Amino acid sequence: xxxxxxxxxxxxxxxxxxxxxxxxxxxxxxxxxxxxxxxxxxxxxxxxxxxxxxxxxxxxxxxxxxxxxxxxxxxxxxxxxxxxxxxxxxxxxxxxxxxxxxxxxxxxxxxxxxxxxxxxxxxxxxxxxxxxxxxxxxxxxxxxxxxxxxxxxxxxxxxxxxxxxxxxxxxxxxxxxxxxxxxxxxxxxxxxxxxxxxxxxxxxxxxxxxxxxxxxxxxxxxxxxxxxxxxxxxxxxxxxxxxxxxxxxxxxxxxxxxxxxxxxxxxxxxxxxxxxxxxxxxxx
Amino acid sequence: xxxxxxxxxxxxxxxxxxxxxxxxxxxxxxxxxxxxxxxxxxxxxxxxxxxxxxxxxxxxxxxxxxxxxxxxxxxxxxxxxx
Numbered sequence: 001x002x003x004x005x006x007x008x009x010x011x012x013x014x015x016x017x018x019x020x021x022x023x024x025x026x027x028x029x030x031x032x033x034x035x036x037x038x039x040x041x042x043x044x045x046x047x048x049x050x051x052x053x054x055x056x057x058x059x060x061x062x063x064x065x066x067x068x069x070x071x072x073x074x075x076x077x078x079x080x081x082x083x084x085x086x087x088x089x090x091x092x093x094x095x096x097x098x099x100x101x102x103x104x105x106x107x108x109x110x111x112x113x114x115x116x117x118x119x120x121x122x123x124x125x126x127x128x129x130x131x132x133x134x135x136x137x138x139x140x141x142x143x144x145x146x147x148x149x150x151x152x153x154x155x156x157x158x159x160x161x162x163x164x165x166x167x168x169x170x171x172x173x174x175x176x177x178x179x180x181x182x183x184x185x186x187x188x189x190x191x192x193x194x195x196x197x198x199x200x201x202x203x204x205x206x207x208x209x210x211x212x213x214x215x216x217x218x219x220x221x222x223x224x225x226x227x228x229x230x231x232x233x234x235x236x237x238x239x240x241x242x243x244x245x246x247x248x249x250x251x252x253x254x255x256x257x258x259x260x261x262x263x264x265x266x267x268x269x270x271x272x273x274x275x276x277x278x279x280x281x282x283x284x
Numbered sequence: 285x286x287x288x289x290x291x292x293x294x295x296x297x298x299x300x301x302x303x304x305x306x307x308x309x310x311x312x313x314x315x316x317x318x319x320x321x322x323x324x325x326x327x328x329x330x331x332x333x334x335x336x337x338x339x340x341x342x343x344x345x346x347x348x349x350x351x352x353x354x355x356x357x358x359x360x361x362x363x364x365x366x
Binding site for chain 1: 297299300303308309
């Protein structure tokens with residue numbers, strides 16, 4: 001890839017972030033703020049001695065343990081951020097190409113030296129690579145505030161701070177796992193992303209209703225025409241188990257990225273993304 | 285062929301969805317993909333969504349038993365009144 005193409009792609013990704021900063025920065029910042037306020041409220045309900053005892057327990061629990069072993073504990077705390085990321089991703093994907101046509105900015109972008117393929121890929125890139133970075137940075141800020149607060153609390157109550165240091169290391173390690181989990185899950189759900197983008201490029205009105213309605217219709221048609229339920233089975237196999245969305249160790253990254261189901265999902269997702277790219281030709 | 289597919293948005297959507305379904309059905313048929321249906325385990329009844337017919341039959345049988353029991357109770361009440 002030459003330098004100009006990289007610059008084009010960088011500009012497209014930057015545009016996505018600037019146009020949707022509420023989804024990528026505002027939403028996780030709001031979740032972090034809510035968690036912080038809830039934590040402070042809980043802390044205010046407790047006696048100082050109880051708080052100090054809880055902190056001492058945590059310091060002893062984490063002291064000397066490998067951050068990689070304790071990181072999953074912090075990944076559970078990140079579940080509200082994962083949920084927010086997926087909800088925001090659905091909102092973004094279903095609206096992004098539709099909005100371009102609605103406000104006619106598609107004409108401007110098509111007059112620029114960027115292809116429809118680059119535009120659609122930049123949207124996939126934004127969800128798979130860029131959005132998780134903002135979420136991880138905001139979780140990092142939350143952990144940093146929490147650690148400063150716990151450290152001050154530890155100093156004021158004469159608690160051994162080495163355990164708090166180990167806890168902070170585990171929290172930092174969890175950020176890596178959170179990013180990898182979001183990245184791998186986005187690739188795992190590429191067919192869903194392709195489906196949403198296809199209907200975002202297709203629908204003249206209410207793209208979400210089109211996407212949901214046609215999905216149900218296609219499922220029924222498959223049952224009527226072929227007498228099979230492979231679509232429902234396939235979707236069920238991708239969505240039913242929440243464990244497939246989390247990565248707790250580095251060994252499982254390779255397994256999750258390079259297996260038959262993942263590669264087949266990428267193939268199916270590519271068909272739908274190709275449809276979305278060609279659909280960009282039709283402007284109302 | 286390309287002109288037909290790219291004639292309008294509807295033909296393109298139909299083609300994309302047909303390709304999507306064809307790949308899914310073909311892969312499902314070749315690999316024999318089966319749903320990993322969740323068995324809804326609980327102490328009151330057995331439900332496997334994969335075998336809904338059997339569940340309905342078992343529910344009907346249970347309903348018949350309950351009705352028979354209720355009729356038996358009613359007869360006993362009537363005998364007591366009589």
